[in-house]
Amino acid sequence: MLIEPFVITQEDSDVTQxxxxxxxMGDLFSYRVPKxxxxxxxxxxxxxxxxxxxxxxxxxxxxxxxxxxxxxxGAEKTPIIDKLQYASFAASxxxxxxxxxxxxxxxxxxxxxxxxxxxxxxxGNNPTTGLDKDTSFMSLxxxxxx
Amino acid sequence: MPERKKFTLTDSDPNVSEDSAFGTGWRDTxxxxxxxxxxxxxxxxxxxxxxxxxxxDVEYVAPDARVEVLVRSAGGEVYERIYxxxxxxxxxxxxxxxxTAKLNLDHPVLVKPRDKIVFRTSDSTGxxxxxxxxxxxxxxxxxxx
Numbered sequence: 001m002l003i004e005p006f007v008i009t010q011e012d013s014d015v016t017q018x019x020x021x022x023x024x025m026g027d028l029f030s031y032r033v034p035k036x037x038x039x040x041x042x043x044x045x046x047x048x049x050x051x052x053x054x055x056x057x058x059x060x061x062x063x064x065x066x067x068x069x070x071x072x073x074g075a076e077k078t079p080i081i082d083k084l085q086y087a088s089f090a091a092s093x094x095x096x097x098x099x100x101x102x103x104x105x106x107x108x109x110x111x112x113x114x115x116x117x118x119x120x121x122x123x124g125n126n127p128t129t130g131l132d133k134d135t136s137f138m139s140l141x142x143x144x145x146x
Numbered sequence: 147m148p149e150r151k152k153f154t155l156t157d158s159d160p161n162v163s164e165d166s167a168f169g170t171g172w173r174d175t176x177x178x179x180x181x182x183x184x185x186x187x188x189x190x191x192x193x194x195x196x197x198x199x200x201x202x203d204v205e206y207v208a209p210d211a212r213v214e215v216l217v218r219s220a221g222g223e224v225y226e227r228i229y230x231x232x233x234x235x236x237x238x239x240x241x242x243x244x245x246t247a248k249l250n251l252d253h254p255v256l257v258k259p260r261d262k263i264v265f266r267t268s269d270s271t272g273x274x275x276x277x278x279x280x281x282x283x284x285x286x287x288x289x290x291x
Contacts (some may be wrong), residue, residue, distance in 0.1 A: 005250040007232040097235045137209035139233050141257040
């Protein structure tokens, strides 16, 4: 088994993208772990976001963001980051991807393995306009095992 | 007892070849082949920076621009990822150490003679010879002497 750094971005071929609906917590980016691989989430892992709404403006500071693990059926859900305001990830709506002092770490105490065919889903609830899958982007800096 | 010495690998290293053919999507933009007399030891915390321009001479932009770095065996049949595939914005800083991308390795990676370090880039516009020439990268790591 080889554990190596791995970053899940919105462009990964195993990610499904979808616009969200205003005022409703919905799936924006859904990553399904491919066969033969698993994701090892650690408390030191980092999630970076830059979110835009479907009206071509930045997401609201009060937009609520969640990251959750789902089993293969999608029924069993484990929060990895639970209901954090977008303002935690961004200054004036521009997401932070570089400054170590400002990056958001996962809200877990122990290592969590996301097995093959399980899901990691980034969700958002933007108050007056939905989130745009085409102009929003993310980096989840973690590790994979193969 | 072997010693380690700081080693800064850049795209202008004589052992680096570049892909100057036009292409979109993932490409091996720069490939460093470790010479016979050298070994590198890549470790967690090593710094990586990359500045990239597309064939329209515009700096890579989100959300489709991404970067990754692999260590490949000489024949290319074995590889290990040491960075990415992350959004371009994460590794574009060369000066401020608080902002530069650090390798998030679980264990040190030994780059043996003839092994390759491959700097890969991807965007939808593509790169050509001129944009590759305008682009540059740097990996601050260690060599074993």
